[in-house]
Amino acid sequence: MTPAPDLVIDGTATIDGATLFASLTLTLAAGQWSCLLGGSGVGKTTVLRLIAGLETGAEFTGTVTASDGLSVPERVAYMAQSDLLLPWATVAQNVTIGARLRREKPDLARRDRLIERMRLQDHLHKKPAELSGGQRQRVALARTLMEDRPIVLLDEPFSALDARTRADMQDLAAEALQGRTVLLVTHDPGEAARLGQSIVVMTQHGLTPCQPPHAAAPRNVDDLETLETQGALLRLLREEAA
């Protein structure tokens, strides 16, 4: 794995001539969690997909650059709201799917370490349908970590989970993805306040950077400053929408 770089995405996007987002510059600091917070339809997922080099359906004019000058899409790992586990494959196979898709030999020792870290050792040979929502997202996280990429793109990965499981997953992900350049796209102010080392609110009018709480992420769910930040972020979202 190359060291985690800074990422800068700079440009405008249109869909069929209509502006999705006007001239925008988003900087993701190397080795840090950046949270991009916004309502539905403001184009935050488009930003993430542009970085990943995925089809967006939008016309993007601009650049995505890494501070080390190397290409970006080959160095991202991607995790979506849906766990994207292959229903016909076991947990073990799902975790190593990346290597098999590249015709490489999967590093089984590494897989077993990750499986253990995600507390999935009892489920190695189960199919995804036999797991709970939280377990499935842990498998997805193990698969993401298996890729061992310096840049990790998370598209609302915890939004379908119940509150307790979501908090657990946030802790686990924050710890596991330390040192990587992480972009977390979310519509949940609480999540951004807990995890963001930098927080940016995205609306139709553009990006508004926000001061993250001082405590180190992942912050406690009952940390006062974190709760205040959550409130401030929500207020900002509502004002911008009005």
Add this chain to the structure above:
Amino acid sequence: MKYLSAIAATLFAVAVWQAIVSLTGLPKFILPGPALVAETWWQNRWLIAEHTWITGVEVVIGFACGTVLGVITALQLADSRAARVLVQPMLVFTQALPVFALAPLLTLWLGYGLWSKVAMAVLIIYFPITSSFFDGLMRTPTGYLDLARTMQASKRTVLWHIRIPAALPSLASGMRLAAVYAPIGAVIGEWVGSSQGLGYLMLLANGRAKTDLMFAAMLTLGVFSILLHMVVRRATARMAGDGH
């Protein structure tokens, strides 16, 4: 419960059948009753078994060949845009032709024996297999493809590890449909030209006003088709993901 309802439905159908025969008093060469058909079936069981065997072989070979051909075609279509542009309209056009009209041609080309019937069964199941599997291959959930892309997967490995497994349930439903169609294909082939098989036996019995034997052969064909469908259903259960 499933079996009970099947038995109940069968008994009900037989009762209605018997009632029609008794009430209308139709002569037995027009509509034989269930008892007579059962008796005829038992008396001719070896004859019927012999012809069932012939039809069965045609159907099984036809089913296997049609499935293999359909799977190969669907993979080619899914893999290449050129193949889609060239072959897809042709496929649809062949479906517009009545298969019945092709049967005499097949007999002319492939002779009177087994292979013209196998070809007929293949023709009739080729399209459902191809189109169902092809549809499945083209409808891979986009999330999987996105994930594969970020993993730098090649077209081949995506096809092999993601698109094909994701399309197996569609292929399974195509095969289940084909199991019902394949016997129809073989029997059409036999009607047009043959000296063996259940289709031949039905035609022969009908021509000689042995309507009871015709019914016995027809019901045997029906039971055979249902059995084949059940076997295929069981065999494709894993593919279809029924177990989940």
